[in-house]
Amino acid sequence: MSRRTFVLATLAAAALLALPSVVTAAPADISARPIPTENRAAMLPIELNINGEKHRLELDPRTALLDALRGNLHLTGTKKGCDHGQCGACTVHLDGHSALSCLTLAVMAQGKAITTIEGLAKGDTLHPMQAAFIKHDAFQCGYCTPGQIMSATALLADPHTRHGSAVEIREAMSGNLCRCAAYPNIIAAIEEAQRA
Ligand code: FES
Ligand code: FES
Numbered sequence: 001m002s003r004r005t006f007v008l009a010t011l012a013a014a015a016l017l018a019l020p021s022v023v024t025a026a027p028a029d030i031s032a033r034p035i036p037t038e039n040r041a042a043m044l045p046i047e048l049n050i051n052g053e054k055h056r057l058e059l060d061p062r063t064a065l066l067d068a069l070r071g072n073l074h075l076t077g078t079k080k081g082c083d084h085g086q087c088g089a090c091t092v093h094l095d096g097h098s099a100l101s102c103l104t105l106a107v108m109a110q111g112k113a114i115t116t117i118e119g120l121a122k123g124d125t126l127h128p129m130q131a132a133f134i135k136h137d138a139f140q141c142g143y144c145t146p147g148q149i150m151s152a153t154a155l156l157a158d159p160h161t162r163h164g165s166a167v168e169i170r171e172a173m174s175g176n177l178c179r180c181a182a183y184p185n186i187i188a189a190i191e192e193a194q195r196a
Helices: 003-015 027-032 065-072 128-135 145-157 166-172 183-195
Strands: 044-050 053-059 091-094 097-100 113-115
Touching: 044 065, 053 065, 091 145, 097 145, 128 145, 128 183, 145 166, 145 183, 166 183
Parallel strands: 044 113
Antiparallel strands: 044 053, 091 097, 091 113
């Protein structure tokens, strides 16, 4: 089996589980550690609406949404890249708009509809953007892919950017870095989803 065949087969299988597991190769996955809870007096009860489900948590009010998703709720499809708002790997949707979960306090996301990569597929049916990424081989290591897909779906859901040219798509996606430089395939995948 060639490397490409292997990667595609792996991605297709993982995509049926809403993609997250194929892109979980974080080095040592240190960002999946639960948030320490020893100082309980400082903890805040919060409720997050994620992918249509309510989750009640007790969190340090300084907890980033990214850490709550990964460390507390084990939704590891959302990736931690830079943790400084520079790479886009942690992109999720808040009320349908893309947002960097590493720069968003979990407490500030209360009352909003949070969508993560796990929430895009409908059962066994991939979101058209996920299918387009597979069709166009729009990834290599896959680490940036959940963030790319979340930004791309928000881009196409916005009537102001939905019909953009390739140049405009590139500009709109410029906050999502791909260290494997799969950019031409990512743009091709978005254009495919744009036509769907
Ligand atoms: S991890 Fe959030 S922008 Fe890089
Ligand atoms: S596919 Fe490797 S970082 Fe984008």
